């Protein structure tokens with residue numbers, strides 16, 4: 001006869017298996033590709049349950065556009081952001097502006113203080129200059145690990161990834177699934193604006209008078225941490241300003257150098 005804790009474990013495993021079958025069936029049965037972004041958000045709130053849906057945004061244009069869509073429709077889904085503790089001051093003030101404008105509380109996820117301290121003591125505050133592997137490590141400690149913790153509390157992760165942001169993102173699906181870190185539980189990942197071009201997004205933002213991160217006005221096209229994000233020059237790729245010192249790296253392709261690990265399979269939880 002199995003020990004009580006092993007039967008409890010079996011029940012948990014069975015529940016996760018049933019959940020995973022459900023997520024896979026949703027991906028098979030629902031035509032997310034043809035669904036408009038606002039309808040995708042509505043679908044998630046109704047079908048998954050608003051409290052288990054988290055829109056995780058760095059408060060760039062697509063994320064704020066979806067906050068606008070979700071709050072206008074009264075969906076009540078959760079809105080979260082990753083505070084790496086290295087964000088520009090403009091991001092912190094913009095966060096409060098968005099909360100006030102839309103009457104929402106944004107969940108702010110911060111990194112584990114002990115892990116940050118250990119990393120900084122070992123590699124220094126500016127380790128990201130010393131190679132892609134150390135930039136990846138910093139992004140893991142400050143972004144991916146907190147995101148993993150956030151996703152433990154959700155069944156659906158909504159992101160603002162778009163296909164026209166970079167070559168690496170050209171194949172971004174509107175719906176996929178990722179595995180919870182440390183578990184086999186699948187989490188539905190939706191990218192409702194994957195097919196929006198920058199022009200379409202800008203028109204939507206202008207038409208609906210949606211607040212924009214103040215650093216766009218200073219020439220930034222992609223906004224993350226200070227130092228690691230810089231303005232772009234005319235004709236440069238939207239993510240060329242990220243980790244600019246890797247732009248001409250022989251070590252890896254420019255595209256590989258432009259991801260923090262949050263959205264690529266290597267760290268795709």
Ligand code: SF4
Pocket residue numbers: 084086128134135136138139140142143224225228260
């Ligand atoms: S963007 Fe830069 S500072 Fe921010 S987590 Fe990544 S490497 Fe660290």
